[in-house]
Amino acid sequence: MNRLFVIVAVGLILAVGFGCGSNEGPVNDGRLSIVATTGMVGDAVKEIAGDRVDLTVMMGPGVDPHLYKATKGDVDAINDADMIFYNGLYLEAKLTDIFEKMSGQKTVVAIGEAIDSSLLRFPAGAEGHPDPHVWFDLTLWQTAVGKVAEALAEQDAANAEYYRANAQAYFDTLSALDEWVQEQINRIPEQQRVLVTAHDAFEYFGRQYGIEVRGLQGISTVTEAGLQDITAMVDFLTDQKIKAVFVESSVPRKTIEAVVEGCRSRGHEVVVGGELFSDAMGEGGTPEGTFVGMVRHNVNTIVESLR
Ligand SMILES: [Zn+2]
Incomplete structure (x- = not known):
């Protein structure tokens, strides 16, 4: 009983002390x-x-x-x-x-x-x-x-x-993350190192870590992908026998889904390998709601689907 009282009292003193400091x-x-x-x-x-x-x-x-x-x-x-x-x-x-x-x-x-x-x-x-x-x-x-x-x-x-x-x-955290990303990308067989996404957000990623990047839309989402872009992507995926494509949290999925459908009609099975965070982070309070967590999520998603 006495000990409990002491703990509560100390807690109150601490709380009051901190409260005063931050309310000035x-x-x-x-x-x-x-x-x-x-x-x-x-x-x-x-x-x-x-x-x-x-x-x-x-x-x-x-x-x-x-x-x-x-x-x-x-x-x-x-x-x-x-x-x-x-x-x-x-x-x-x-x-x-x-x-x-x-x-x-x-x-x-x-x-x-x-x-x-x-x-x-x-x-x-x-x-x-x-x-x-x-x-x-x-x-x-x-x-x-x-x-x-x-x-x-x-x-x-x-x-x-x-x-x-x-x-x-x-x-220092970003230096360590840079090394980790490289190690992970190196686990994907070389001929499968192709990242296909809705828009071209990953070109710097591809250049730094050695993975070919193809976006359906260009570096902005202002211009939508047309039928020609979709057909060209279906040709590429079918020819190269690429297994997975990726959707992005901030871009509508319909063009990527059209690509998957197009490949299927040609007898080549492509899956949506998962959702990447490209131009926006995930929900606050989740790991993807921080920059480091977002990068780790993307890399894990890419490596799981392509290796
Ligand atoms: Zn973008």
């Missing part, structure tokens, strides 16, 4: 108010800034950033924010104008644009825009994450050391 000052304790666009960009901010900033992530699970338009709530959050982080490289095509306008008034950072342009892909037919899906080459994403830390340290010098230490730890 104005509503957000003078913390920076930050808006991030995609889940991946938001995850980078979260890893580096933790709870020392107020973070709003605009695009949740299943949301396609190529097509996303700002809501009234987004515009309010953007107006109120101290800093805005976005991928850039024309990923958030319909938000680019707002962000460029805002950059005169507050700190607006396109983190993907910190990557040296010689390392970017400029695919034919993309009107000179670079391929924006830089997060799937983890060495490129390290540069983008470094840009987050640098911008935060500059804006909020009092916490600069904290941001830099977290950035270093996250950099």
